[in-house]
Amino acid sequence: MRSRFSAPSARLALAAVAAVAVTATATATATATATADGRSTAVRACVTKDLTYKVSLKTQAGGYFLVTAKAKSGVTCYLEGVFPSASFGSSADTEVSPAEHAVSDRVTLSGSTAAYAGINPKTTNNDHGREFDFLHLAVAGDETNAVTLALPETATVDRPTATNWHADPADAVPFSG
Numbered sequence: 453m454r455s456r457f458s459a460p461s462a463r464l465a466l467a468a469v470a471a472v473a474v475t476a477t478a479t480a481t482a483t484a485t486a487t488a489d490g491r492s493t494a495v496r497a498c499v500t501k502d503l504t505y506k507v508s509l510k511t512q513a514g515g516y517f518l519v520t521a522k523a524k525s526g527v528t529c530y531l532e533g534v535f536p537s538a539s540f541g542s543s544a545d546t547e548v549s550p551a552e553h554a555v556s557d558r559v560t561l562s563g564s565t566a567a568y569a570g571i572n573p574k575t576t577n578n579d580h581g582r583e584f585d586f587l588h589l590a591v592a593g594d595e596t597n598a599v600t601l602a603l604p605e606t607a608t609v610d611r612p613t614a615t616n617w618h619a620d621p622a623d624a625v626p627f628s629g
Contacts, residue, residue, distance in 0.1 A: 495560055498529035500590045500597040503561070507587060509604045513627050516572045517603065519589065521561065521617070528562035535614040536569050537592045540584040540607065551613035551626040559619045567617040570624040573607040581610035 498521075506520045519536065523529060533556030540546040548571055559567040574581055583606050590598035618624045 498531050500594045502527045502529050507601050513625050516570045516626050519569045521567045523561035530558050530560045531567045531617040533557050533616045537590040537595050539588050540609045548612045548614040551615045556616040568621040568624040569617050570615040570626040572626040573609045573612045576610045581608040
């Protein structure tokens with residue numbers, strides 16, 4: 453024979469178990485949502501097509517080309533502090549080599565924020581070199597999607613170097629050592 457007193461206790465225990473289950477499910481759902489949201493707002497590495505580029509001629513340090521990169525509308529990404537993959541022609545001797553010996557700070561691009569790299573087309577002190585009117589440029593690691601940029605003037609190229617990407621154009625001057 454059942455007692456009337458046991459029924460409310462059983463209902464109360466069942467309600468407590470159900471409340472714990474609902475709370476655990478809500479917490480798991482909130483955690484999963486936060487994790488998914490965290491991934492969707494995480495800044496990713498830039499690829500070449502994420503950016504727009506401008507090349508300008510600078511006279512400091514014997515003359516160099518300043519490459520300015522900005523994220524396209526709606527894109528937020530970062531460039532590692534390494535030199536861009538660039539060349540003036542298709543032969544290996546027109547590919548830029550690093551002008552810096554260490555990795556610099558990562559640059560996050562979005563809106564009007566820009567990254568800058570300086571490219572010195574001629575690091576030798578002689579009359580040798582070949583002339584080019586275009587620069588092939590890509591984000592390091594995305595060379596198959598390189599863009600071709602018109603230079604502001606014809607460049608004589610011999611052992612070209614490039615700085616890392618920097619947030620400040622003053623840090624992108626490729627001084628020859």
